[in-house]
Amino acid sequence: MTESSGQGTRAQQPRDAAGDPGAEPGLFAAPPMAEQERMVEAILFACAEPLSAAQIAERLPQGCDVAEALAHLRSRYAGRGVTVVRVRDAWALRTAPDLGWLMQSERVETRKLSRAAIETLAIIAYHQPVTRAEIEEIRGVAVSRGTIDQLLELDWIRLGRRRMTPGRPVTFVVTEEFLDHFGLESARDLPGLKELREAGLLESRPLPGGLGDEDEGISEGQGALFED
């Protein structure tokens, strides 16, 4: 390969001379400026850290004019998608600040709400304001903190008033956002059990196997975590 021989040459000879550019100028002639610029470009690109001019010089053949090469490189990259930036005394290549948004890509994934979440949401909608203990009583299983968090994050529920009972538990209510999402004027508009039955919504009773319990299992002990 090229490299072994290349670097061999490099390390040995020129270092001393580099300190004293006046000495033996012809012997180890520095590469042409265009080449020096390429070198600086490659070094800045490949290096994980910003490099000071001295550090760059250390990697270059001796006799190179780092400052000039950097100046050329800077102007070459001016206005490009990648620019040469100065970080304190060091130099680095960075994407142009105005293009940062390109690096952020937002992926929207549509996912079905888990059964636990939808049930919890339904209970809150029908019974609001409702405490966590009440939700658990109705569902017959513990409600995991993740489920509540998810609904809070979706901005479909929020904390209501504390219940004036021992322990003053927090209650949950649905939000405007919830009503908006589900196309309701108010939570009171939700159809009652009788209407659901009449609408045939209760006939789908025997649940298709497997649909159940996905995350109900997880809800073990962390109920305690939630009490606040």
Add this chain to the structure above:
Amino acid sequence: MTESSGQGTRAQQPRDAAGDPGAEPGLFAAPPMAEQERMVEAILFACAEPLSAAQIAERLPQGCDVAEALAHLRSRYAGRGVTVVRVRDAWALRTAPDLGWLMQSERVETRKLSRAAIETLAIIAYHQPVTRAEIEEIRGVAVSRGTIDQLLELDWIRLGRRRMTPGRPVTFVVTEEFLDHFGLESARDLPGLKELREAGLLESRPLPGGLGDEDEGISEGQGALFED
């Protein structure tokens, strides 16, 4: 995974317009080509892995011509310290190979590959898709499990389709990472491929009058030796 959904978001607004440039031209006009080029530059710069044109397009405003922007970028970087390389259908920025010696401190020491591993890799690259039995037949010796594992671990080979012969043996092919590592645009650019093919050295010739070269299945261990 992500692509499809990502496309989804983007698709919302402008994709339709993009498909039909005549429609509402002003509304979602693509940025000027110079700007598109900058954007592609920034994206490739930011990413260590090769990105396909589709992946790049996903990040750009709609209506952009990635192929053209890439062509401009390629010629802009031609001969520079950093160049635009193609790996199959993907693109990446890499330092120019002739400057490798400057980056000695960035060099990643890779585990030395055994001769068996190197030969196996070459056989897979030149004969792909190739079964283990075929590799063994070419090398005249059983392929040790560690050899294949090592190549898989390096992400230089992967499983191809099963061969539609008795036993349905798995095949191996080289990966995009392999091409990227060895600076190949595609497996067709493997050195000497054409000559080898013309010399008939890449075909599989059964032993004259040999019994059943069909059963690759049996060829475990040294059964592979000349079994066909």
Add this chain to the structure above:
Amino acid sequence: MPDDWDNRDDITARRAAEALIVDVEGFEGPLDLLLMLSRSQKVDLRRISVLELAEQYLGFVEKARALRIELAADYLVMAAWLAYLKSRLLLPPEPGEEGPTGEELAAHLAWQLERLQAMREAAARLMGRDQKGRDFFVRGQPTALAVARKVHFEASLLDLMRAYARLRTRDEFRPYAFDRSDIYPYEAALERLATLVPGASDWTALQAYLPEGWRGVAKRQRSAIASTFAASLELAKQGAVELRQSDSFAPLHLRRRADGGAEGR
């Protein structure tokens, strides 16, 4: 063949062969060894004398045997095959003999060696290419393209209502399960009735024999009646009791059999 081998005056070749034997561990199988041996012919692999190669190989194996060096089985398999090949090459084919000629087999072997050699060279060329991380480099500080994953959760009003309906009607659809606490086992009834029968000299309604706590509650009473009735039939069969029913659906009466069941019915 061993003699031929020993008689060779080419001392360097002999030395090389001995070195080969010592190095046998270093060979990657018989094909590798053959390739190495073929180099001594100093010709293009396409023009190699397979016969000579076979002899070299067989000589090698002989020598190894003489030196009591154990060769792996595949070296011996190859030796056997080469011995066969040699005979095919040297002897005129039997008239009417089937199968490939010695020349065809030899050509195939030569081709295999050529292919292996070609792959070796290809491997060397491949490794001689510029390599990532050695000769060219990726960006030193890649900004992992940030992907803000935004999950949009979907739930319709219908989902919501169904979920609620499911919850509120859960109890109506409790899966059927045998409730053991309301079952009066037959065995218990039989045991109980058997102990009571000796005192039953008069006709008594079956209901009177129901255990305490099994009357009144319909579910429990039904179970107790059923078991006690079954027990009474068993005792009647044994001849311990007599049963009487005045009419269909009339109460069932039972009493001890006077004769203790000695006579048939």
